[in-house]
Amino acid sequence: MQLTFDQIDMxxxxxxxxxxxxxxxxxxxxxxxxxxxDFYELFFD
Structure with a gap:
């Protein structure tokens, strides 16, 4: 199951x-x- 942005409690x-x-x-x-x-991070991708 993948979390979608509309399921996130802001x-x-x-x-x-x-x-x-x-x-x-x-x-x-x-x-x-x-x-x-010093690093770049990607989240949820």
Whole structure:
């Protein structure tokens, strides 16, 4: 079973994941990279 963005409780996630969900709703076909320190991370892709 795969979690979809409409199943995520936005009050229980971190600000970074909240931002990711908002951007993925605007750009569903794009990869969104987050820079964490010296590395880039992808989430839910």
């Amino acid at each position: 009050y229980k996630v971190t600000p970074m994941i909240r931002q990711l969900v908002q951007e993925k709703e605007k750009y569903p076909d794009c990869l969104i990279f987050f820079r964490l320190g």
